[in-house]
Amino acid sequence: MGLSKTELPTGDAPDRWEAQLRKGALEMAALASLWGGRLYGLEIIRFLDSQSSLALAEGTMYPILNRLKAEGLLTSEWVEAEAGHPRKYYSLTQAGIQRLRLMAEAWNNFSRGLDRLLEPVLEKQEAR
């Protein structure tokens, strides 16, 4: 029947999370960095760099933060610093918390899937 071509029964739009993850992994990381409380932009970058060796450029992070805020997953507030430029602190909203949980679960599926796939590759790295 009609259904011919490019369609594994992936499920349409609602939760193509597995697909969104290959992308959204960075958004997920940004959300996750705020789990312990509010951080400001550069701080998020430094946090991810040190905690998970995810090195993101500012030109990557700021657009992500804006997107997440536009989606209502984050809020932001300006805070004066003792010195220098004021800082924009980001916090998770309730929606952000829920979304992060969903993404984290999807991430586990995705990454366990790949791990399974790579298992043979990393096995006994000698005879070959």
Place this chain on the structure above:
Amino acid sequence: MGLSKTELPTGDAPDRWEAQLRKGALEMAALASLWGGRLYGLEIIRFLDSQSSLALAEGTMYPILNRLKAEGLLTSEWVEAEAGHPRKYYSLTQAGIQRLRLMAEAWNNFSRGLDRLLEPVLEKQEAR
């Protein structure tokens, strides 16, 4: 001095593998699917779908296979099928094997990093 802007000391170009992984994850999966021996295009898609719940569209896979072949990581050969259209079987080259190993290690770093980040998120999913 000059070094002001967008530069965490990421290491320049040679092996921004962590960066390449967020992308290249799909290329890695394609390579990994061939670890056990040659497969043809659609077969790779089905294999990934079943073994790791990675649902890739044909329009995604064929370009990837072409890229990998152009890089010398794969070879391909036409094989007549008993029925229908002939199949193009892909196999890993030595270079492909080595690259896959590198990617697999980088993947482990990357994914362990994210796992660490998400640990608190998935903890004790009740009181909240």
Place this chain on the structure above:
DNA sequence: GCAACATACCTCGTAATGCAATGTATATGG
């Protein structure tokens, strides 16, 4: 006061990439 510097946020342009849609080739069955 005013450079020079440091910190912080923001944005534009480009290249890459995932994918739906669409097309072609080959064979089988009614």
Place this chain on the structure above:
DNA sequence: CCATATACATTGCATTACGAGGTATGTTGC
């Protein structure tokens, strides 16, 4: 010979990562 099934391939669009460049604010040295 037309509909169907399998398989490979390409084009166009939307999204994205990120380098480069820019603006804002405050400090320190002269």
